[in-house]
Amino acid sequence: xKKTYLLIIFLFILALLxxxxxxxISSGKKETILEAPSxxxxxxxxxxxxxTNTAVPNSIPTVIPSDYxxxxxxxxxxxxxxxxQGTYFSLSYNFTxxxxxxxxxxxxxxxxxxxxxxxxxxxxxxxxDWLQNLTTNxx
Numbered sequence: 001x002k003k004t005y006l007l008i009i010f011l012f013i014l015a016l017l018x019x020x021x022x023x024x025i026s027s028g029k030k031e032t033i034l035e036a037p038s039x040x041x042x043x044x045x046x047x048x049x050x051x052t053n054t055a056v057p058n059s060i061p062t063v064i065p066s067d068y069x070x071x072x073x074x075x076x077x078x079x080x081x082x083x084x085q086g087t088y089f090s091l092s093y094n095f096t097x098x099x100x101x102x103x104x105x106x107x108x109x110x111x112x113x114x115x116x117x118x119x120x121x122x123x124x125x126x127x128x129d130w131l132q133n134l135t136t137n138x139x
Contacts, residue, residue: 074124075131086119088112099133106138 083092088105089112104112120128128134 071125071130078120078123078125081123084119086112086115089116089119091116091119097133099135100131102134102136104136104138109138 079093084090088108090103092101093099094101102116104116117128120126120131125131
């Protein structure tokens with residue numbers, strides 16, 4: 001019986017030694033704990049455009065409201081191609097007052113008007129009445 005106690009005490013001491021050795025070895029290792037980075041605050045300093053009720057150059061609307069005339073997209077695309085200088089005419093657009101300015105050669109007025117109408121057709125404008133606030137000048 002005495003031998004049994006001695007064996008139990010020996011195994012208990014041996015287990016304690018293994019625990020102590022494993023603690024010493026594991027404390028020597030540096031554990032790398034990966035933590036998620038803390039979020040940094042984001043301040044959006046974007047300046048939003050203000051609505052001044054004027055047309056913006058080089059901006060074709062991506063979605064046209066349903067109450068707009070059906071030719072609005074065509075006219076917007078035409079404005080992107082202006083100012084245009086032809087042989088017998090020139091066409092420009094004034095964004096501040098939403099108007100078109102047509103200048104025709106006075107000596108070749110018929111040719112200028114024909115060239116102007118061909119220019120409109122090439123840009124999808126089927127009728128020059130689509131150009132609201134059109135001012136014509138003869139030079």
